[in-house]
Amino acid sequence: MRELVVLGTASQVPTRTRNHNGYLLRWDGEGLLFDPGEGTQRQMIHAGVAASQITRICLTHVHGDHCYGLPGVLSRMALDKVPHPVHLHYPASGEEVVRALVSVASPGIDLRLHPHGGFAYGGVAHAGPNHRAAEPIAPGLEVRPLNHRIEAYGYRLMEPDGRTFLRERLAAAGITGPDIGRLHREGGLDGVRLEDVSVPRPGQRFAFIMDTAPCEGAEELAEGADLLVTECTFSDDDAELASQFRHLTAGQAGDLAASGGAGTLVLTHFSSRYGDVAPLAEQARSRSAGARVLAAMDLDRIQFPPRRVHPS
Template sequence: MELIILGTSSTKPTRKRNHSAYFLTYKNEGILFDCGEGTQRQMMQAGIKPNKITKIFISHWHGDHMLGLPGLLQTMAVNEYTKSLKIYGPPGSKNKYKKMLDAFESSYKIEAKIHDIKEGKVLETDDYYIEAYSLTHRTKCYGYRFVEKDKRQINMSKLKKLGVTEGPIVGKIQEGKTITVKGKKIKPEQVSKLVKGRIFAYVADTRPCKNCEKLARNADLLLCESTYSSEHADKAREYKHLTAQEAAQIAANANVKKLILTHYSARYKNEHELEQDARTVFDNSFGAKDFAKFKILKS
């Protein structure tokens, strides 16, 4: 499981920073969170094939978070994308998506299913689920929480000593059920251990709110907007964004393991000022750069 940063700028891109886009790899999945202008070129630079995308989650429809969609979708269609693409976004996304496609002509089409999300669980598979919660911005904006499901790691050598081989009984242990072998009860914890799933959270454009911490709770990696330093807190309040210190406070309150800052105002020439600002509150804070990669490891 790895997060690849494709863009770290806010409203205006800079020579070194592209608009918001973040690519999460998990098993055979490629999940794109936001798709600012220039995202497909950033993907090429990062060595990510556009057709690796399986799902796209849009936090909100401000241009710096979605203007890259038309070009990316066209390229995927040209590349003969064969999967059914799923795109998730705030209420009204279906209508906005249709208007976006109506704005330009292309002989290339891609099959995409658009989901207008509601708060709570928006997607679930055998391995993980994704939740969405509304944020406090100038338009409808949502953050996302990727939760890998806990799994039981079975000690097969212990099982074999007890006379159990592959079969339905192993499946019951995997489900956390007690089994009976030769009249003797065996509890799951005797022959297995529960491996906690990993959590990735993305807090997009917002002011501090309860849902920020709800999204970030116990995350192994929190990706959080930090448009301004605390020196420009007045700007953060005016435009409904976070300062680096406010992002760090969310991480501290939510028991986050690692905080990654992003979505910087163009006024900051590098990420170090924001990183140092955040570390006055939460030491394990890091300012992201375009093309940075962060592994999300099991505990």
């Protein structure tokens, strides 16, 4: 199952209908919790999300609305005796804050800390002189630097590209049963090539972009995203405020979707000044080049879009 569970959609100030940030991505066997703000533990209960489902926690930065829920979530995981390791990814510059938050959580889980950062470009952890050759921070999981008032990073989860078999071609070639797996592993079988009986299957991509002004890192994260989650703190009418505090307007979020060719754009992290966010969704939609645009509400469950069809 691949699904995004929205736990909170407010920015700095929560409202009666919007909790602080929190997003759980169910991705096959993993559960990635992004930016757990204050109240995330309670929102998990409302959403029917069990603490045992969380395998990784990813912080974009250490402003409170993106991380103050961390101790509660970790404490709940300890209470529930979660048996598996939990990996915590965060900017290295936030080490002091993260360790303080972890220190007040209940002990009892196998928590593994993974600070990242220290690179100018390339989006991978602990980049050295040859940063383009470095490994992602976890299998399929990458980061890119954003442009906020403190060091911040966005995340991207990518499935490897694969192949989709065509039944009629397999039948015509007389390949059935275990021989299909062998053909896939070896690339050929009895004169039949893998490409003769299959077509490319682009791997799915998820991108998560929070507090940032428009920047190259955000554009790279959005590239080819099937599901793009991005902050939408301000209306286009408040572009000066967005620039001052280094946030995105709704239209700029739409621009990201358009430039990256995103399939579905999920807007969130709304300022409390907007009781109705429908106009923000319209602003984003007008500049999204046809991407599906959703203005997230707390406790929404968003299914991953169907796989894209390869142009060939």
